[in-house]
Amino acid sequence: MSTTTSHTSESDDPPEGAPLLGGPAGTGGTVTRPARLIQNEATTEIPVHLLFRDDTDPVPVPLKPAVVGRRQDTGEQPRLRRPAPAGSRSVPQLDPDLRERPARVLPGAAGVLAGAGGIAGCLATSWWAGALPRLAVETLRLPVPPGTGLGPAQCAAYAGAGALALLGFGGLARGRTGQARLLGLFGRYRGTVRRTGLLWVNPLLRRRRVDVRLRHWRSEAMPAADAAGVAMRAVVLVVWRVRDTARAVLGIDDHETYLRECVEAALARVPVELPGGARGGAAGEALTRLVAADAGPVGLEVFSVQPVRVEYAPEVAAAMHRRTIAALDARQRAGMLNSVVDSVEDTVTRLTMRGLVELDDYERKVLVRDLTVAFCSGRGEPV
DSSP, X not given: OOOOBOOOOXXXXXXXXXXXXXXXXXXXXXXXXXXXXXXXXXXXXEEHHHHTOOXXXXXXXXXXXXXXXXXXXXXOOOOOOOOOOTTSSOOOOOXXXXXXXXXXXXXXXXXXXXXXXXXXXXXXXXXXXXXSOHHHHHHHTOOOOOOOOSOHHHHHHHHHHHHHHHHHHHTEEEEOTTEEEEEEETTEEXXXXXXXXXXXXXXXXXXXXXEOSOEEEEOOOEEEEOTTXXXXXXXXXXXXXXXXXXXXXXXXXXXXXXXXXXXXXXXXXXXXXXXXXXXXXXXXXXXXXXXXXHHGGGTEEEEEEEEEEEEEOHHHHHHHHHHHHHHHHHHHHHHHHXXXXXXXXXXXXXXXXXXXXXXXXXXXHHHHHHHHHHHHHHTTOOO
8 A cells, every 4th residue: 555645634635434446347336435544734544454453373471470560551561681792701611520520549558568469479489389499498497399391370470479569569650749649540530539648550551640738929020911901011920729639630731721711701801000099909809700700610719919010012112101290390399389389378477467568559569479489489489
């Protein structure tokens, strides 16, 4: 249906309820009624039914009952929360099964006993084969050896006793405080040993030492920026430790490099200030929170990230130094001028209040000028 602009008066419209002719041919003059229109002298005709047209495919909008009840009968449309964009913050996603768990180890006494048993078995096999020297037999007061020689049975006994000695002594390890051993077999994680003292660990397992002590890392000068976007250089002190050895060693390539990159990323997001600034503590808290959130999923626990030295970048250091000197000089001049004005005002007020001099406007201006020059000259400032 095409819309047309109408400038006719309301008297040209047929009265409501009057029959209209001129229907389609073949209908026998059937009375038809045109669609109702909203119109005036300056607007375009709009069919009424288009204003109340129902959508063919309504979109259901889920609302909370509490929100609907609070806005009911108010004529106000409920506000829908816009969902947060996916991927706004990248969090490391590691294997959920990759978590530190204790490894199966035995006390060191078990390994010592096994090794001693293997050595004793080798000596007994040598006596059985008649390979022990006669002096050793007489010294140990052993019975005369059978002297059967080195046969298949003796070789098997040698192999078993030697394997027992190697397993016993080869699996001995010393656990130290502040260090853990990550165990793996054929590329699979088998557990972590945090116990101290003499231990026996399966010698077939691969051992990797991990430092789990509380550590302090002082970074080199890293790029940063202040609240105004001026380039800075910051040196931070990070207090951290390895909390989950499996994630820290197996989840990422190098956890120390990863921590350094997390600190660099946090410095790019948090503005820093020179020492003595009002937001020095706030910057440290923000850095600690960001680095701890980024390093936590990979098994690192960060306690503190504090800037210990902040300075301007070399490319802007000279300009900012001149700006600082100019600001200090302007502050000093403003303070000096306030002091001179106060002194002149106090002097003139005392002279006039005590009746020592009677001054008109011209003489007052001259006196004020002379006193200002005198006070400024006495303070060593050029007028």
